[in-house]
Amino acid sequence: MADKKEQHSGKDLVADWERLAKVFIRPEDDASRATLIKYMERILFGLHDFLKTHVGITEAKSLRELSESYMRTDINEDPEKKLANVITCLINETAPHAVNVASPYFVGHMTSAIPFFMVHLKTIVSALNQNPVKLETSKVVSIIEKQVLAKIHRMVYGLDEDFYLKHVQNTETTLGVFTEGGTTANLTALWMARNAKFAPKNGFRGIEHEGVPAAYRAHGVNRCVILASRLVHYSLRKAAGILGIGNDNVIPVDIDDACKMKMDAFEQTIEKIRSQSPGTCILAAVGIAGATETGTVDPLGEMADICFRHGIHFHVDAAWGGPTLLSKKYKHLLAGIEKSDSVTIDGHKQFYMPMSCGMVYFRNPYIMDVVAYHANYVNRRGSVDLGIKSLSGSRETNSLILDSALKIMGSNGYALLIDHGIETAHAFAEEIRRRPDFELVTAPLLNILTYRYCPEKTREDLAGAGREKRCRINSDLNKINRDLQRTQREAGNSFVSRTTLQSAPGCPESTVVLRAVIMNPMTDMKILREILDEQQSIAERLLSTGAD
Numbered sequence: 001m002a003d004k005k006e007q008h009s010g011k012d013l014v015a016d017w018e019r020l021a022k023v024f025i026r027p028e029d030d031a032s033r034a035t036l037i038k039y040m041e042r043i044l045f046g047l048h049d050f051l052k053t054h055v056g057i058t059e060a061k062s063l064r065e066l067s068e069s070y071m072r073t074d075i076n077e078d079p080e081k082k083l084a085n086v087i088t089c090l091i092n093e094t095a096p097h098a099v100n101v102a103s104p105y106f107v108g109h110m111t112s113a114i115p116f117f118m119v120h121l122k123t124i125v126s127a128l129n130q131n132p133v134k135l136e137t138s139k140v141v142s143i144i145e146k147q148v149l150a151k152i153h154r155m156v157y158g159l160d161e162d163f164y165l166k167h168v169q170n171t172e173t174t175l176g177v178f179t180e181g182g183t184t185a186n187l188t189a190l191w192m193a194r195n196a197k198f199a200p201k202n203g204f205r206g207i208e209h210e211g212v213p214a215a216y217r218a219h220g221v222n223r224c225v226i227l228a229s230r231l232v233h234y235s236l237r238k239a240a241g242i243l244g245i246g247n248d249n250v251i252p253v254d255i256d257d258a259c260k261m262k263m264d265a266f267e268q269t270i271e272k273i274r275s276q277s278p279g280t281c282i283l284a285a286v287g288i289a290g291a292t293e294t295g296t297v298d299p300l301g302e303m304a305d306i307c308f309r310h311g312i313h314f315h316v317d318a319a320w321g322g323p324t325l326l327s328k329k330y331k332h333l334l335a336g337i338e339k340s341d342s343v344t345i346d347g348h349k350q351f352y353m354p355m356s357c358g359m360v361y362f363r364n365p366y367i368m369d370v371v372a373y374h375a376n377y378v379n380r381r382g383s384v385d386l387g388i389k390s391l392s393g394s395r396e397t398n399s400l401i402l403d404s405a406l407k408i409m410g411s412n413g414y415a416l417l418i419d420h421g422i423e424t425a426h427a428f429a430e431e432i433r434r435r436p437d438f439e440l441v442t443a444p445l446l447n448i449l450t451y452r453y454c455p456e457k458t459r460e461d462l463a464g465a466g467r468e469k470r471c472r473i474n475s476d477l478n479k480i481n482r483d484l485q486r487t488q489r490e491a492g493n494s495f496v497s498r499t500t501l502q503s504a505p506g507c508p509e510s511t512v513v514l515r516a517v518i519m520n521p522m523t524d525m526k527i528l529r530e531i532l533d534e535q536q537s538i539a540e541r542l543l544s545t546g547a548d
């Protein structure tokens with residue numbers, strides 16, 4: 001093999017101008033052209049074949065063992081490997097120890113298989129290497145970005161044609177921005193809410209310029225809070241930390257049995273703050289559309305109405321659930337989202353884009369004026385330069401990937417994926433209910449559910465037990481589910497994640513649950529039954545050997 005030979009004849013691997021030129025300039029003859037095409041083929045098919053045949057999640061090599069092979073920290077002065085060699089190593093040596101998130105047996109996380117064409121689109125983005133931070137490095141790509149942002153804005157807010165004609169290419173307004181992911185999208189939304197709340201007044205030039213202490217003084221505020229259910233993603237807490245609000249000031253509001261925020265508790269919390277702490281400013285409330293742990297959706301319409309009445313910025317975290325709006329059958333599950341002030345959606349989740357792509361959308365196209373930045377050498381007021389009003393500076397042009405994907409799939413194509421996920425999750429829940437050894441803990445609303453190993457007999461014991469005994473049984477169950485999940489993960493045939501659901505008030509124990517996220521279109525009931533069978537036999541084995 002050529003690769004082997006290259007490894008041995010390390011002599012020709014030197015860094016010099018002749019070789020450098022070859023790296024930058026297109027291949028000068030047909031032979032090198034053919035070589036480059038061959039590499040691309042290897043990436044496309046070598047990797048894809050690997051992902052298809054390698055059904056297991058990952059190879060059984062421990063993290064300890066792996067890290068021992070990655071201890072060198074010096075940078076080689078001369079090149080170590082040729083491109084062909086590097087690609088072969090990545091495919092043959094690295095990929096098998098990465099996680100095969102494309103496997104239909106990988107149903108534990110929000111990262112999954114992506115359509116084949118995404119690799120092509122990502123390659124084009126790299127090849128063009130545009131930078132939408134400013135027009136001079138992106139030109140039409142910035143215009144396409146505005147268009148695709150308007151398309152998704154329309155999916156969320158559904159405003160009229162005139163509105164979109166006015167704003168789609170308007171250089172003064174912003175319907176949304178691309179971010180690195182949901183975390184920075186949520187941060188951007190709260191940044192807008194904060195700056196809008198602490199706007200300039202009476203000689204105060206705004207919080208963005210003068211900082212938090214001056215802003216609080218100017219507005220007569222001594223504390224800001226953000227209200228959200230306790231299922232809120234921890235990125236909102238990070239955002240509160242970064243924005244100077246303090247993550248202790250993300251106040252949890254109670255949820256009901258269906259994991260949705262309780263509206264009476266929400267109103268009471270607002271009223272209590274308003275009446276008892278006049279110096280406290282409620283900066284925003286966050287509704288979740290697809291909670292990371294349970295996939296549940298808060299009552300968005302009601303939350304929006306309450307926020308509107310109280311003049312509170314209403315943000316919806318639809319990082320996960322957003323694309324559900326493309327499904328005619330299930331978009332009603334997100335009803336009320338159109339009344340929000342801002343919405344987070346992740347492209348790398350249910351738009352099935354490669355890592356990483358987040359987005360945030362605003363109902364008010366002028367809201368981003370509260371952060372407009374103008375660096376003289378980069379961009380001018382009223383320009384299309386998208387960097388003026390975004391947290392990111394330079395970034396990749398994810399808009400080209402999303403726009404192309406929407407064209408390739410159509411909303412109906414995406415709807416097929418969404419419907420499959422939701423319907424398979426519901427069928428999976430039925431299967432869990434049918435099995436005497438498992439208990440469904442949170443039923444799916446979208447395509448996420450949680451359950452645990454809990455034999456019928458144990459459930460009867462739990463029902464009849466007093467508080468102390470219940471705690472003991474529950475803690476045994478937590479242990480067995482924890483061990484079960486770990487054992488299954490380490491065996492490497494399939495993967496379901498694990499999380500701990502906080503107990504409801506008055507119930508002493510938190511509950512360790514198994515969490516399934518159904519987004520891979522190749523995941524079907526046959527696979528899910530196999531996963532349950534495996535879990536059942538692991539649990540039985542653990543119980544019979546580990547009788548401590």
Ligand SMILES: *Cc1c(COP(=O)(O)O)cnc(C)c1O
Pocket residue numbers: 110180181182183184186233235288290291292317318319320346358
């Ligand atoms: C995934 C997720 C996030 C965080 O998004 P990243 O892209 O991982 O930064 C935030 N909120 C919800 C509801 C999510 O599911």
